[in-house]
Amino acid sequence: MRIDVVSIFPAYLSSLGLSLVGRAARTGLLDLRVHDLRDWTDDRHRTVDDTPFGGGAGMVMRPDVWGAALDDVMRPGPGLPVDAHLLVPTPSGQPFTQRLAERLTDESHLVIACGRYEGIDARVAQHVGAQHPVTELSIGDYVLNGGEAAALVVVEAVVRLLPGVVGNPQSLVEESHGAAGLLEYPVYTKPPVWEGLEVPEVLLSGHHGRVARWRRDQALERTARRRPDLLAALDVAALDRADRAL
Numbered sequence: 001m002r003i004d005v006v007s008i009f010p011a012y013l014s015s016l017g018l019s020l021v022g023r024a025a026r027t028g029l030l031d032l033r034v035h036d037l038r039d040w041t042d043d044r045h046r047t048v049d050d051t052p053f054g055g056g057a058g059m060v061m062r063p064d065v066w067g068a069a070l071d072d073v074m075r076p077g078p079g080l081p082v083d084a085h086l087l088v089p090t091p092s093g094q095p096f097t098q099r100l101a102e103r104l105t106d107e108s109h110l111v112i113a114c115g116r117y118e119g120i121d122a123r124v125a126q127h128v129g130a131q132h133p134v135t136e137l138s139i140g141d142y143v144l145n146g147g148e149a150a151a152l153v154v155v156e157a158v159v160r161l162l163p164g165v166v167g168n169p170q171s172l173v174e175e176s177h178g179a180a181g182l183l184e185y186p187v188y189t190k191p192p193v194w195e196g197l198e199v200p201e202v203l204l205s206g207h208h209g210r211v212a213r214w215r216r217d218q219a220l221e222r223t224a225r226r227r228p229d230l231l232a233a234l235d236v237a238a239l240d241r242a243d244r245a246l
């Protein structure tokens with residue numbers, strides 16, 4: 001997969017060189033490039049924003065600068081996939097979920113446009129949308145100063161799902177927001193007693209069936225307490241099938 005990120009703070013994205021994403025880039029599973037939006041300005045001050053039409057506080061990012069950047073970065077070229085998909089992190093976007101992350105793993109080229117200030121002139125998404133899929137997405141109901149932190153979230157959530165990136169694929173199956181739609185059960189490691197706190201006895205029993213049922217119960221209880229919205233959306237038939245397999 002190829003991922004391009006465009007930002008006025010390319011250094012913000014430097015942590016993508018660490019950990020699993022960094023290794024995926026070094027081993028060739030991922031072709032990751034970060035660009036400075038100001039490279040597409042042509043004035044002495046390298047201006048990327050201007051005052052909003054209609055008035056109001058703050059500044060809006062200029063369509064000509066973003067248009068030039070995205071035309072370049074999204075253009076298919078030698079070795080570049082044809083069908084680039086533009087992602088624009090914004091608090092007014094559709095919710096970024098595990099399901100969306102899974103769908104994005106089917107893409108061969110993602111381009112992430114990190115806006116700052118009051119956002120990017122709306123014509124940029126229209127302009128790119130005439131040629132490419134465009135998804136405006138939000139990582140949660142809060143407002144960040146720009147799209148960079150959201151881009152880090154999206155890249156990590158998508159890249160770890162690419163084949164070969166996470167060492168043990170089974171760990172992708174059992175986690176929160178996985179196929180079962182439940183939050184993950186609590187986990188423990190050695191020592192069996194720490195600060196007077198004991199690991200639940202069932203986990204030391206060696207009885208796989210009892211362990212699986214305990215984890216299922218814990219996941220259900222946790223989801224009911226912390227995320228009743230997820231519980232309401234559960235696929236009960238799928239849960240029943242999973243239960244019969246325990």
Ligand code: ADE
Nearest residue numbers: 089090091138139144150
């Ligand atoms: N940019 C600013 N806030 C954001 C959010 N919550 N999600 C995605 N991008 C953002």
